[in-house]
Amino acid sequence: MTDVVSPAAGIPKAKSVRRDIGIKGRYAAERRFRAYGIAALSFGIIFLMLLLWSVVSKGYTAFQQTMITMPVEFSQQIIDPQNERATNPQKLMTANYPVVARNALAKLLNVSVDDRVAARAVSQMLSDGVRVQLRDLVVANPAIIGTTQTVRLLASGDIDSAYKGQIDLNVSQENRKINDQQLGWMTQLSDSGALAKHFNSGIFVNGASSRPEAAGVGVALIGSFYMMLIVLVLALPIGVAASIYLEEFAPKNKFTDLIEVNINNLAAVPSIVYGLLGLAVFVNFMGLPRSASFVGGLVLTLMTLPTIIIATRAALKAVPPSIRAAALGLGASKMQTIFHHVLPLAMPGILTGTIIGLAHALGETAPLLLIGMVAFVANYPTTPLDPSTALPVQIYMWANEAERAFVERTSGAIIILLLFLILMNVGAILLRRRFERRW
Amino acid sequence: MNMMSESAVEKALDQKMSDASHKMIGKDVSVYYGEKRALFDVNLNVRENTVTALIGPSGCGKSTFLRCLNRMNDTIENCRVTGKITLDEDDIYDNNIDVVELRARVGMVFQKPNPFPKTIYENISYGPRIHGLSKNKADMDQIVEASLQRAGLWGEVKDRLHESGTGLSGGQQQRLCIARAIAVSPEVILMDEPCSALDPIATAKVEELIHELRANYTIVIVTHSMQQAARVSQRTAMFHLGQLVEENDTDKMFTNPDDQRTQDYIMGRFG
Numbered sequence: 001m002t003d004v005v006s007p008a009a010g011i012p013k014a015k016s017v018r019r020d021i022g023i024k025g026r027y028a029a030e031r032r033f034r035a036y037g038i039a040a041l042s043f044g045i046i047f048l049m050l051l052l053w054s055v056v057s058k059g060y061t062a063f064q065q066t067m068i069t070m071p072v073e074f075s076q077q078i079i080d081p082q083n084e085r086a087t088n089p090q091k092l093m094t095a096n097y098p099v100v101a102r103n104a105l106a107k108l109l110n111v112s113v114d115d116r117v118a119a120r121a122v123s124q125m126l127s128d129g130v131r132v133q134l135r136d137l138v139v140a141n142p143a144i145i146g147t148t149q150t151v152r153l154l155a156s157g158d159i160d161s162a163y164k165g166q167i168d169l170n171v172s173q174e175n176r177k178i179n180d181q182q183l184g185w186m187t188q189l190s191d192s193g194a195l196a197k198h199f200n201s202g203i204f205v206n207g208a209s210s211r212p213e214a215a216g217v218g219v220a221l222i223g224s225f226y227m228m229l230i231v232l233v234l235a236l237p238i239g240v241a242a243s244i245y246l247e248e249f250a251p252k253n254k255f256t257d258l259i260e261v262n263i264n265n266l267a268a269v270p271s272i273v274y275g276l277l278g279l280a281v282f283v284n285f286m287g288l289p290r291s292a293s294f295v296g297g298l299v300l301t302l303m304t305l306p307t308i309i310i311a312t313r314a315a316l317k318a319v320p321p322s323i324r325a326a327a328l329g330l331g332a333s334k335m336q337t338i339f340h341h342v343l344p345l346a347m348p349g350i351l352t353g354t355i356i357g358l359a360h361a362l363g364e365t366a367p368l369l370l371i372g373m374v375a376f377v378a379n380y381p382t383t384p385l386d387p388s389t390a391l392p393v394q395i396y397m398w399a400n401e402a403e404r405a406f407v408e409r410t411s412g413a414i415i416i417l418l419l420f421l422i423l424m425n426v427g428a429i430l431l432r433r434r435f436e437r438r439w
Numbered sequence: 440m441n442m443m444s445e446s447a448v449e450k451a452l453d454q455k456m457s458d459a460s461h462k463m464i465g466k467d468v469s470v471y472y473g474e475k476r477a478l479f480d481v482n483l484n485v486r487e488n489t490v491t492a493l494i495g496p497s498g499c500g501k502s503t504f505l506r507c508l509n510r511m512n513d514t515i516e517n518c519r520v521t522g523k524i525t526l527d528e529d530d531i532y533d534n535n536i537d538v539v540e541l542r543a544r545v546g547m548v549f550q551k552p553n554p555f556p557k558t559i560y561e562n563i564s565y566g567p568r569i570h571g572l573s574k575n576k577a578d579m580d581q582i583v584e585a586s587l588q589r590a591g592l593w594g595e596v597k598d599r600l601h602e603s604g605t606g607l608s609g610g611q612q613q614r615l616c617i618a619r620a621i622a623v624s625p626e627v628i629l630m631d632e633p634c635s636a637l638d639p640i641a642t643a644k645v646e647e648l649i650h651e652l653r654a655n656y657t658i659v660i661v662t663h664s665m666q667q668a669a670r671v672s673q674r675t676a677m678f679h680l681g682q683l684v685e686e687n688d689t690d691k692m693f694t695n696p697d698d699q700r701t702q703d704y705i706m707g708r709f710g
Contacts, residue, residue: 252516322549322551322553323553323555323556325511325547325549326549326554326555326619327555327565328511328542329511329542329547329549329620330542330543330546330569330619330620330623331540331541331542331566331569331570331623332539332565332569333539336569340565340569345556
């Protein structure tokens with residue numbers, strides 16, 4: 001504007017002076033802030049990548065298992081020498097199946113079973129799990145006794161580790177779990193195609209086992225599934241009902257303020273405290289069985305409730321008051337207003353909160369240790385009252401094992417757990433999209 | 440309809456109005472928000488088949504009074520109403536009057552258009568459905584069509600009844616809200632600054648609609664626009680600082696008010 005002023009007016013023609021209002025500084029601050037943001041983000045991504053890489057690189061081998069495919073002679077001589085299986089069915093359960101398998105492998109390797117040392121070395125190449133594998137075959141079909149069948153049997157954990165290249169072969173053979181003779185046999189079998197890696201379905205279906213090659217997360221998956229079901233069935237209705245009451249119906253007074261503060265505090269209580277509570281109330285006082293996924297589910301419900309209540313109340317609060325006013329103005333009762341209009345609009349938020357709470361519960365370990373879910377459970381729990389474990393507890397237990405083959409299983413179980421968590425979060429996002437409405 | 444018959448209708452209505460009974464009577468109505476008193480002994484009668492405009496500067500209590508008429512103030516924490524308000528002789532704050540029933544008789548249209556995030560059809564049918572006003576689907580279809588017809592929206596939305604009500608323009612949304620209020624066949628319709636969020640063209644449409652609705656309903660409208668009050672209402676009440684300053688025929692109010700404060704407000708000297 002100063003340019004327009006005529007010099008004739010006696011005012012010296014000043015060049016338009018731009019005030020210094022710190023534009024440069026402001027832009028610099030913004031750039032700095034963005035740089036911090038990007039740095040923080042990259043940092044996070046790098047660590048996430050490191051974690052995933054570490055888990056996946058260690059764990060992907062757990063989904064493959066070394067197995068030996070060979071003809072096995074189900075010798076009557078060994079299984080049922082006195083031919084008493086018709087009168088004593090127990091005989092088939094207790095027969096000496098490992099010898100059957102050893103003999104088959106020895107025959108394949110041209111090793112005499114009379115050479116005791118060599119025979120033991122041969123039998124060490126097979127998993128102890130073959131006992132169960134062969135027994136199941138025979139019990140299912142006793143007619144195969146006396147015949148020769150081609151069977152795929154589990155190799156022992158050490159052979160598995162060696163075949164996957166996880167055993168340091170530079171160590172002298174006295175100090176490793178697998179000797180040079182066995183290594184030679186392994187190469188021989190692998191060259192002939194008898195020994196190979198196959199997809200490991202066992203890790204998904206087997207229960208606990210002290211033999212890594214036969215151990216799986218089957219029991220833990222069922223236990224975790226039961227617990228999630230119990231948490232969902234109990235925590236969702238109780239949490240949503242409590243939130244609706246607190247948010248919409250409860251009078252605002254000191255008492256409800258106290259409840260609100262306590263709910264927020266409970267969300268921050270360490271989970272192990274819930275475990276102690278569960279142990280004292282559900283197991284000791286109410287006499288519910290320990291190690292049961294029912295009790296685990298109850299404890300996790302208590303733990304998840306505050307999360308669900310807080311998320312639901314936030315979602316209810318976020319519904320625009322104009323919608324309530326519209327419904328009330330039409331003569332809808334409070335109940336109708338809430339159930340016809342407020343709740344449907346709050347649904348995406350409620351579902352997101354619930355699924356995040358469930359995901360949190362799925363990964364929770366500490367309270368389960370206290371109620372005895374850290375147990376060696378080999379059989380499937382048929383009801384939630386049977387002993388079982390949970391996925392994160394199974395990971396914890398495997399991480400404590402010494403065998404090399406358990407290391408990959410630990411990581412493999414982590415991968416399974418992460419996949420379930422990702423699945424649940426994707427579910428949360430899809431549900432939110434599905435229910436989200438604009439107003 | 441030609442000019443003659445239209446003015447004849449007007450005349451008939453005005454005649455009806457002048458000897459109209461009082462639909463709602465407010466006697467010594469006071470409202471407190473906690474310790475703060477928002478209304479001071481307001482005595483205001485609402486005549487049947489009349490548009491009554493409530494005017495006054497912001498915070499004068501006109502919306503508060505309006506919300507007393509269908510007890511929407513009940514939803515506000517700490518709000519206390521004293522005095523007596525009757526609807527056809529019934530004391531609406533009496534214990535044996537159900538607030539749900541009252542609101543079915545006294546409908547409300549809000550400042551900001553607030554359709555439910557549902558289809559246009561569901562928006563209209565919700566009220567009749569919860570009050571059980573229709574026996575079957577055909578009945579409901581008829582209520583929906585009649586309500587939209589009366590709100591002057593039928594022609595614009597008849598092909599998109601099952602699309603979302605929030606997809607309409609602001610003016611259409613407000614007329615949808617009016618149609619929604621009409622659908623439960625109320626006796627009185629309360630409007631809280633219904634045009635303040637609308638552009639002039641949409642405002643004109645809503646005003647025209649209010650004019651037509653007068654034949655069947657008793658309307659109370661809160662407005663900040665003096666011109667709007669003059670255009671749509673037959674009676675005007677002026678509030679100031681929680682008190683009713685003056686209530687009069689609109690014509691008289693805007694030409695020769697009794698009270699100096701009304702004069703000043705209408706002339707734009709304060710407010």
